[in-house]
Amino acid sequence: MGYSVILQVRGRRAVVVGGGKVAARKIRGLLEAGADVVMIAPKAEPELQALAAAGTIGWCIKTFAPGDLDGAFLVIAATNDRGVNEAVAQAAAPGQLVNVVDDPERCDFHVPAVVRRGPLTIAVSTEGASPAVARRIRRELEEQYGEEYGPYLEFLQRARDIVLREVDDVEGRKRLFRALAADSFRQNGRWDEELAGLLAKEKERGEERRGENDEDSNIHC
Template sequence: MHERGRSHKGEERGGNVRSDGYPVVLHIAGMPVTVVGGGRVAARKVEKLLAADARVTVISPQLHPKLAVWAEQGQIIWRPKRFAPEDILDARLVIAATDDPDVNRAVYEARQPHQWVNVVDRPDWCDFTVPATLRRGRLAISVSTGGASPELAKRITDELAERYDNVYADYVEFLARCRQEILHRVPERSRRQPLFAALLDPVFLQLTREGRWEERDRRFQALLNQSIYL
């Protein structure tokens, strides 16, 4: 984790100069995450955290209807109170999503060295930002402007959604199965790469789109056998 409070250029975190950031995918299943705020924005954040199987606590006097349902179902822990610094001591990730700048700043100032903090609409107070993301099964395409224009990131993501439709979820699952079989049956790395490349032939996507899965699988097996028995 980075040195608390500084970017790689030596600027204080919260100054005007920011690094471009380092894109990562965080695996947060079971991780304690605290969201300060109970409105619409907080609900949107919590929905994505729950999809990633995080252990979410919400600090807010009131809750958006979605959050109230999740609290009643036991999917989140709700602490019906105003924020205090001790509320985030046990969290690994902290998200400040209130409409009160003073509360958001208090969350930022209460952060601990082991925590990553995100403050909505204040990229200069963030250890991480959350990109707009298009998901098609295992396929995730993320677009970030570093907080400069979330609206532009969303527009680009919407445009990508037209290009990468729901068929890609099945196509990527097919590629994943093929990859595992290649890794299992083709020990030589030099012979694997041409097979991985061949799977990107548009015919495999087209057969997936048309629901011709058996023909698609036969084509793959023919490719694989040809490579093995050459």
């Protein structure tokens, strides 16, 4: 069983060997994560040709050679030739993370099926046992966690900063965070309005507590 992580690849060099449909799928995911993608392939899918023409990815129009991996943080062998994929795996230097699409045993990591909704990332992996099952589960999750989760999570990021800035009481913060995370709050849709109301109530609680503390202090004087 592997150790699940979210790998930060923004700005890092990712070399994808292959230009077919599988390579295209891997490249789309890398671009979403902000990687600096270089494709090694003598020919490529029209989608990938367009990305290269736009300067979104680099394209070395050639067959693979070991030197193509120089400087790579992450390497994906995604050709339909097992011999080429094995050559890529063997050429990788220590410390380079390698994924061979047709050979799970040769992989340092497996690429999960991913649902992205703004800041929300849900990853499903069978560790290479059945990508088809992982894709089916991903489709089910896409239906369960719709597009509204993107703006909702972005709102929660803003709301967290506001709560931390305006509410000093630790228990009060916890109450607010629980309320904001509730399905009923998300489904309401009037998030900013509801947050303002919750903050006002929490401030009222704080004033009441301070008043009670002042009374207790007067009693002991």
